Amino acid sequence: MRHLIDHLSTFILPHQCVLCRSFADSTNLCASCWSGLEPISDPKCGQCGRPLQHDLPQGKCGHCWLLPPSIERTRAWCLYNDTSRAIVLKFKHGNGLALTPVLASMLGRLYEELVTADSLVIPVPLHRWRYLHRRYNQSAELARRLTSTHNCGLFAPNLLHRHKATTSQAGLNQAQRKQNLANAFQLNDNGKVAVRDRHILLIDDVLTTGATLNEATRTLGRAGCQSVSALVIARVR
Numbered sequence: 001m002r003h004l005i006d007h008l009s010t011f012i013l014p015h016q017c018v019l020c021r022s023f024a025d026s027t028n029l030c031a032s033c034w035s036g037l038e039p040i041s042d043p044k045c046g047q048c049g050r051p052l053q054h055d056l057p058q059g060k061c062g063h064c065w066l067l068p069p070s071i072e073r074t075r076a077w078c079l080y081n082d083t084s085r086a087i088v089l090k091f092k093h094g095n096g097l098a099l100t101p102v103l104a105s106m107l108g109r110l111y112e113e114l115v116t117a118d119s120l121v122i123p124v125p126l127h128r129w130r131y132l133h134r135r136y137n138q139s140a141e142l143a144r145r146l147t148s149t150h151n152c153g154l155f156a157p158n159l160l161h162r163h164k165a166t167t168s169q170a171g172l173n174q175a176q177r178k179q180n181l182a183n184a185f186q187l188n189d190n191g192k193v194a195v196r197d198r199h200i201l202l203i204d205d206v207l208t209t210g211a212t213l214n215e216a217t218r219t220l221g222r223a224g225c226q227s228v229s230a231l232v233i234a235r236v237r
């Protein structure tokens, strides 16, 4: 019954844009806020997913040649700009969960590109204090939706933990971020067994310096995973 009411309400009740409160379609975003987003299209770096001005030999950007990343492939749906920052903030706080379906459908094509049938799909965890405060982990909600709507990948939210309450990364430079996150993640005993020789797909909301995803990848690598890919909503250029 609840499901039926939810379903009917999407036809009967007008939607309000989660960012500016003007009239929106069933995605919960209005046309004007949609136009503020900058989806990343080809050409992009085959490894880190950074947008490129033009195709490069072997499809790799200079950063990846210079310092090969430990993450096999990283993909982001859009660039991190004012609009995507506002959407991610809404998604993280308050009633942002209404955005899960539309964000997951935006990420769907990239998810299929990265996932294999038996990939473990692991959301980047929050520290439990932050989790208690927010009541949900937005990356876990995305990962749950992606695994349930695609016939590929195994949702694995309880293997990797953030056992160090890191301070906010905002305002820290790259070296400080790395230091702040050193040994922040830990696999539990089930996790240490489960990730061995597996492909892991990490899900997070935003990629800025990559310090968080790199630190999680280091923890997974130490436990002997086969490889790690990463999927985020938005990334800096």
Ligand SMILES: [Zn+2]
Pocket (backbone or CB within 6 Å): 017, 018, 019, 020, 021, 022, 029, 030, 031, 032, 033, 034
């Ligand atoms: Zn709007």
Ligand SMILES: [Zn+2]
Pocket (backbone or CB within 6 Å): 045, 046, 047, 048, 049, 050, 060, 061, 062, 063, 064
């Ligand atoms: Zn690259």
